Amino acid sequence: MVRPRVGQGVIVHVPATTANLGPGFDCLGAALDLDNVFELRCMEGDSQRFDLIIEGREGAHLRGGPDNLMYRSAQRVWKEAGEEPVGLEARVRLAVPPARGLGSSATAIVAGLMGANALVGEPLSKEKLLELAIDIEGHPDNVVPSLVGGLCMTARAASHRWRVVRCEWSPEVVAVVAIPAIRLTTSEARRAMPKAIPVADAVINLGALTLLLQGLRTGNGDLITDGMHDRLHEPYRWGLIPGGQKVREAALQAGAWGCVISGAGPSLLALCRGEVADAVRREMLVAWHRAGVEARGEVLGVQQSGSHWLPLPDLC
Numbered sequence: 001m002v003r004p005r006v007g008q009g010v011i012v013h014v015p016a017t018t019a020n021l022g023p024g025f026d027c028l029g030a031a032l033d034l035d036n037v038f039e040l041r042c043m044e045g046d047s048q049r050f051d052l053i054i055e056g057r058e059g060a061h062l063r064g065g066p067d068n069l070m071y072r073s074a075q076r077v078w079k080e081a082g083e084e085p086v087g088l089e090a091r092v093r094l095a096v097p098p099a100r101g102l103g104s105s106a107t108a109i110v111a112g113l114m115g116a117n118a119l120v121g122e123p124l125s126k127e128k129l130l131e132l133a134i135d136i137e138g139h140p141d142n143v144v145p146s147l148v149g150g151l152c153m154t155a156r157a158a159s160h161r162w163r164v165v166r167c168e169w170s171p172e173v174v175a176v177v178a179i180p181a182i183r184l185t186t187s188e189a190r191r192a193m194p195k196a197i198p199v200a201d202a203v204i205n206l207g208a209l210t211l212l213l214q215g216l217r218t219g220n221g222d223l224i225t226d227g228m229h230d231r232l233h234e235p236y237r238w239g240l241i242p243g244g245q246k247v248r249e250a251a252l253q254a255g256a257w258g259c260v261i262s263g264a265g266p267s268l269l270a271l272c273r274g275e276v277a278d279a280v281r282r283e284m285l286v287a288w289h290r291a292g293v294e295a296r297g298e299v300l301g302v303q304q305s306g307s308h309w310l311p312l313p314d315l316c
Contacts, residue, residue, distance in 0.1 A: 004086055004119040009041035009312035012111045012118075015149065015303040016096040017103035018175065019141035019263040021271075022228040023208040029103075029141035030151040031303040032175060036104070037093040038070070038111040039312060042119060045087025056094035064090070069105060069136075073112030076132050081123045099183035101263035106142035109133050110307050114147070118309045134162055142263065149306030151216065169302045172219030174277045176270040177262060178247060178284040181294040184240055189264035192236045201231035216271075221257040224271055228258025241266040243291025250287035254280040 014036050019029040043049060050071035052064030064071075070090060078085050090111075098104040113129045124132075126147070133143035140154035144164055151167040212227025214220065238244050241261065247268055251259040255276035262269040272280050281297035288295040 003083070004042045005314065006042050006044055006086075007314045008119060009039060009314070010115050010118045010309045011312055012038045012040065012115045012307060012309045014038065014107040014110045014114075014146055014307045017106055017142045017145045017263075018101075018177065018267075018269050019103065020230070020233065020260065021212060021269065022230045022234070022258065022260040023205040023212060023232070024141070024153070025205070025230065025232045026139045026141050027155055028151075028153050028209070029145045030169065030175075031145040031149045031306060032102070032177070032300045033303045034095050034102070034298060034300060035303075036096045036107040036111070038107075038115060039091040040074075040111070040115040040119070041089045041091075041312065043087035043089050046085065049087030051087075051089040053089070053091045054094055055092065058094050058097040062098065068108075070108040070112035073109045073132070073136055074116035076136065077113055077116040077124060077129075078120065080128070080132070081117075081120055083120050086119075097179060099185050100179050101184065101261065101265045101267040102177070102179070103142035103146055103263065105186070106133075106137060106146045109136050109143055110146045114307055114309055118311075130164065131162060140164075145306070147307050149304045151302060153213070167213055168217040170217060170219030172273065173216055173224070173271055174274045175300045175302070176251070176256065176272060176277055176280045176284065177267055177298045177300060178251075178270070178281065178288065179267045179296050179298070180241075180243075180288055181296075182242065182266055184264060184266040186264040189233075189237050189240060192240055193233055194236065197232055204229075204231050215257075221273070224257040228260050228271065230260065234261055237261055237265055241268075243288050243293050244268060246291055247284050247287045250283040251280050254283040256280045259284075 015031040016034040145152045215223030248259040251270040256270040256272040259270040
């Protein structure tokens with residue numbers, strides 16, 4: 001373990017994620033080929049100094065200071081490592097828009113953990129970083145694939161350990177994400193859900209999740225279609241997304257196998273063959289525009305490598 005120097009810095013690349021994919025509520029998520037890039041540099045100051053600079057169209061409402069999620073995550077690493085906190089400056093190239101259901105908060109947590117760990121010589125293992133990330137976020141479906149990449153199923157085992165299973169994603173399956181110019185916080189989306197669910201709904205979700213994972217592994221569109229159905233959270237969240245059901249219908253009519261809410265929303269995720277991906281993206285955006293909602297669309301692959309960091313040249 002080393003004491004970070006003033007002027008020392010790292011650059012951390014962290015991918016967006018799409019969580020749930022329909023039936024995998026709070027346990028299934030995939031990393032996408034869309035990265036936030038964080039430049040973290042040590043500054044003069046103590047645990048109260050965190051300066052935040054956002055580059056990009058989104059994120060003007062985000063603020064620095066000691067309560068910032070990224071900085072609080074960094075401090076968790078230093079506490080675990082027995083290191084005194086230092087002041088940080090973060091310059092963020094923001095490609096993953098906040099409050100859109102694409103794991104923006106997870107990218108901040110992972111960047112803070114990975115960057116702070118790198119600055120003190122990486123005393124904490126990736127497994128420990130995963131544990132801290134889940135504890136900070138409160139659920140694993142975004143932070144786990146954001147850190148390790150790929151399609152991940154995460155569960156707390158009977159041993160009370162978090163177990164992560166990397167699942168296969170066929171190259172025949174393409175993700176189309178339609179991102180509206182409206183925000184929906186995770187806390188608001190969770191408040192819309194009931195406190196208890198019928199056993200029948202839980203059973204349906206378990207079956208759908210099994211079909212979905214097999215479809216994603218093999219590229220079988222019929223299995224994906226039957227698997228992209230949910231009874232635990234989506235019925236209660238569609239009403240929070242203006243025009244969302246129309247956008248879903250447009251995706252299916254354009255050839256998507258299925259279309260679901262990405263994470264807590266309001267972005268929507270469609271899965272399809274590569275040859276129809278552009279048409280699916282186009283028709284989803286048309287449907288949203290007809291509903292009076294501006295939106296943009298991305299055709300994305302699954303990012304398999306997860307987050308990584310590189311050193312920055314020291315400032316003298």
